Amino acid sequence: MDYYDIFISVLSSTIRLSIPLIFTALAGLFSERAGIFDIGLEGKMLGSAFAAACVAYLTDSAWLGLGAGILCSVALSLVHGFASITNRGNQIVSGVAINFFIAGITIVLGQAWFGQGGRTPQLVPASRFAPIILPGADAARDIPIVGPLYANVISGNNILTYLAFLAVPFSWWVLYRTRFGLRLRAVGENPGAVDTAGISVAWLRYRAVMCAGILCGFAGTYLAIAQSAAFIKDMSAGKGYIALAALVFAKWKPVPVMFACLLFGFLDALANFMQGKQVPLIGEVPVQVFQALPYVLTCVLLAGFIGVATPPKAGGVPYTKER
Amino acid sequence: MSTASVPLPNWINYGLIPLLNLTVAFLISGFVVWLIGESPLDALSLLIQGALGNGEGIGFTLYYATSFIFTGLSVAVAIHAGLFNIGSEGQAYLGGLGCALVALALDRYVPWYVTMPIAVIGAGLFGAAWAFIPAFLQAKRGSHIVITTIMFNYIGAALMVYLLVHVLIVPGKMAPETRTFLEGGQLPKLGWVMQLFGAKLGAAPFNVSFIIALVVSYLVWLLVWRTKLGFEMRTLGVSPTAAAYAGIPYARTVIIAMLLSGALAGMMALNPVMGSSARLQVEFVGGAGFVGIAVSLMGRNHPLGIIMAAILFGILYQGGDWISFEMPNITREMILVIQGLVILFAGALEYMFRPAMVRLYQQFKRG
Numbered sequence: 001m002d003y004y005d006i007f008i009s010v011l012s013s014t015i016r017l018s019i020p021l022i023f024t025a026l027a028g029l030f031s032e033r034a035g036i037f038d039i040g041l042e043g044k045m046l047g048s049a050f051a052a053a054c055v056a057y058l059t060d061s062a063w064l065g066l067g068a069g070i071l072c073s074v075a076l077s078l079v080h081g082f083a084s085i086t087n088r089g090n091q092i093v094s095g096v097a098i099n100f101f102i103a104g105i106t107i108v109l110g111q112a113w114f115g116q117g118g119r120t121p122q123l124v125p126a127s128r129f130a131p132i133i134l135p136g137a138d139a140a141r142d143i144p145i146v147g148p149l150y151a152n153v154i155s156g157n158n159i160l161t162y163l164a165f166l167a168v169p170f171s172w173w174v175l176y177r178t179r180f181g182l183r184l185r186a187v188g189e190n191p192g193a194v195d196t197a198g199i200s201v202a203w204l205r206y207r208a209v210m211c212a213g214i215l216c217g218f219a220g221t222y223l224a225i226a227q228s229a230a231f232i233k234d235m236s237a238g239k240g241y242i243a244l245a246a247l248v249f250a251k252w253k254p255v256p257v258m259f260a261c262l263l264f265g266f267l268d269a270l271a272n273f274m275q276g277k278q279v280p281l282i283g284e285v286p287v288q289v290f291q292a293l294p295y296v297l298t299c300v301l302l303a304g305f306i307g308v309a310t311p312p313k314a315g316g317v318p319y320t321k322e323r
Numbered sequence: 324m325s326t327a328s329v330p331l332p333n334w335i336n337y338g339l340i341p342l343l344n345l346t347v348a349f350l351i352s353g354f355v356v357w358l359i360g361e362s363p364l365d366a367l368s369l370l371i372q373g374a375l376g377n378g379e380g381i382g383f384t385l386y387y388a389t390s391f392i393f394t395g396l397s398v399a400v401a402i403h404a405g406l407f408n409i410g411s412e413g414q415a416y417l418g419g420l421g422c423a424l425v426a427l428a429l430d431r432y433v434p435w436y437v438t439m440p441i442a443v444i445g446a447g448l449f450g451a452a453w454a455f456i457p458a459f460l461q462a463k464r465g466s467h468i469v470i471t472t473i474m475f476n477y478i479g480a481a482l483m484v485y486l487l488v489h490v491l492i493v494p495g496k497m498a499p500e501t502r503t504f505l506e507g508g509q510l511p512k513l514g515w516v517m518q519l520f521g522a523k524l525g526a527a528p529f530n531v532s533f534i535i536a537l538v539v540s541y542l543v544w545l546l547v548w549r550t551k552l553g554f555e556m557r558t559l560g561v562s563p564t565a566a567a568y569a570g571i572p573y574a575r576t577v578i579i580a581m582l583l584s585g586a587l588a589g590m591m592a593l594n595p596v597m598g599s600s601a602r603l604q605v606e607f608v609g610g611a612g613f614v615g616i617a618v619s620l621m622g623r624n625h626p627l628g629i630i631m632a633a634i635l636f637g638i639l640y641q642g643g644d645w646i647s648f649e650m651p652n653i654t655r656e657m658i659l660v661i662q663g664l665v666i667l668f669a670g671a672l673e674y675m676f677r678p679a680m681v682r683l684y685q686q687f688k689r690g
Contacts, residue, residue, distance in 0.1 A: 037469075039409075039469070039473075079667075082672075083667065083671035083672050084671065087671070087672055087674055087675050088674070089670070089671035089672055089673060089674065090407075090670060090671055091671075092407055092409075092469055093407075093616070093620065093666060093667075093670035093671045094667065094670070094671030094672075096409070096613070096616060096666055096670075097663045097664070097666035097667035097670060097671055098663065098667070099663070100613070100617075100659050100660075100662045100663030100666060101659070101660055101663025101664060101667065102663070103656070103659050103663075104656040104657060104658065104659025104660035104661075104662070104663060105355065105656075105659075105660050105663075107654055107656040107659075108355065108359065108653065108654055108656050108657050108660060109358075109359070111652070111654045112359040112360070112652050112653075118654065118656070238477065241473055241474075241477065244470065244473070245470070245474065248470060286485050286488075286489060288481040288482070288484055288485040289481075289485075291477075291481045292477065292478045292481035292482070295474040295475075295477045295478045295481075296474075296478060298470070298474050299456070299457075299460065299466075299471055299474050299475070299478075302460060302464070302466030302467070302470060302471060303460050303464045303466060304464050304465075304466070311467065
């Protein structure tokens with residue numbers, strides 16, 4: 001394989017691996033910008049993957065699967081909201097609880113319903129999001145340099161991939177160019193001021209966690225019925241935490257979120273590619289180095305060695321009206 | 324007046340409300356069992372039978388409980404200082420490295436009771452070391468301890484897999500694990516304790532680390548409620564501003580609390596590594612670090628409560644195995660469901676029933 005082919009193949013798997021991260025990190029962005037920490041991203045992604053796979057299998061419709069994924073994830077968001085907004089409980093504890101509950105219930109129900117060790121049955125192509133071949137992709141394949149890029153990286157992805165990249169400017173627009181977005185950001189910095197202006201802090205925060213739920217629903221659906229053709233137990237495999245890391249890395253801003261996710265997706269793709277291969281001068285790099293890299297980078301960033309990542313000021317603190 | 328600030332007697336605060344929260348968690352778990360098409364009552368009786376029905380069951384229950392006591396204490400010590408340590412899992416993993424290195428170095432020269440104290444120190448040191456960087460970052464650089472400890476769980480897992488696959492593996496073997504420790508690196512089982520009650524331990528790996536766990540629980544109680552350091556930690560946990568005005572050094576207290584927390588998590592490794600499998604294996608912690616969160620929340624961060632909650636979770640783990648064996652429809656992961664619900668209701672929704680309780684209590688006092 002020549003170097004350009006390698007580059008193209010790593011690039012296309014980078015995109016594939018980044019999509020769930022982009023959706024999930026944007027979900028975290030909405031929630032955390034409104035002052036609600038969300039450790040439960042992992043659980044919401046896993047739960048929606050399960051719901052999407054079940055419904056897609058039963059109805060043979062990918063779109064109904066997506067709907068179910070979103071519903072499940074929004075429902076979990078509401079639980080998180082009920083605990084952390086209405087009951088002023090600890091947001092981190094609530095998120096951890098959701099992760100545990102989902103990690104267990106998906107396997108328990110999956111085994112009880114389908115009897116395949118927590119998997120859902122293999123989906124037929126009709127109930128999945130199929131790759132979309134963009135016009136002229138086949139014809140362009142033979143053009144040097146640009147051809148393979150267009151045919152293998154830009155074309156041939158499923159609709160959720162394109163939606164993920166559209167979700168980035170859309171989130172930016174919502175957060176920075178709408179009244180809702182302004183208030184949402186304000187409630188994460190100074191809920192008291194928002195309250196004084198006569199706007200309900202609780203309702204704003206509920207809407208923010210619901211936005212997060214919808215986006216996590218896309219991420220889980222992507223995992224189960226676009227990237228794979230079934231729900232496999234624990235298929236989110238820590239991606240929710242990586243997305244959280246990407247969010248920190250991007251300093252809670254939409255466009256940097258996309259780049260951070262692409263970076264972490266690239267590391268993942270590189271790790272897969274490098275397995276068992278020799279690097280000149282260094283020799284074989286253990287795959288664990290690549291696996292740990294996003295986490296190490298995030299810690300280095302948090303330590304303030306590469307810029308400062310300041311989280312929203314009111315993050316993690318339940319709002320209590322002064323008496 | 325808001326109901327949040329009405330004082331309630333201790334038996335409601337520490338007895339009735341937690342019990343109510345726990346009951347709701349179990350009712351929902353029962354509902355899940357019913358949803359699957361099994362009888363919740365049958366499941367409950369299988370659970371009790373499997374966990375407490377014979378000596379071997381009790382042995383397994385207490386074996387699991389031992390791990391959970393350590394991780395529960397680890398989470399609790401951090402919570403007292405106002406820190407939420409999600410990293411007990413990774414700290415326990417690294418603790419395993421510490422105690423395995425001691426066992427590998429000493430097992431052919433000295434008997435177990437010489438190895439044991441050194442292994443306790445080794446496990447504690449390695450666990451504490453893994454907590455140090457997140458602690459330092461929180462204390463000095465203001466990075467959020469929750470995020471950094473999660474990151475360190477993953478970094479720790481990657482590091483340990485690397486070490487077990489490339490460094491500590493027995494040459495010529497496929498399994499990523501160290502060699503089996505000789506007798507001098509194994510903690511003896513507590514079969515004689517079971518015999519006092521006329522029961523047989525069987526294959527259960529209930530071992531000396533249980534006694535260490537009880538001693539450590541007492542030491543933690545002494546530390547938190549009977550020393551100056553413990554007082555400073557609790558002050559910091561209740562109000563960082565008050566602590567600052569009282570001249571309690573923030574950075575030092577945070578770092579010490581996290582080192583203690585990490586050391587306690589690390590000591591958990593004694594139980595599975597030296598007490599059960601007699602070798603260091605991949606993923607031996609098996610989520611015990613996270614169970615510690617539930618145990619600590621349920622035990623109200625008090626060592627006595629933690630011991631009771633750890634035993635309850637031991638019953639759930641051992642009984643859960645038994646249920647999944649007898650009722651193949653209910654898999655082992657049901658434990659995770661229950662665990663999640665317990666964390667949700669005993670932790671995040673801990674005050675859900677409080678307003679109703681206050682109203683009832685006031686009516687009761689008037690009437």
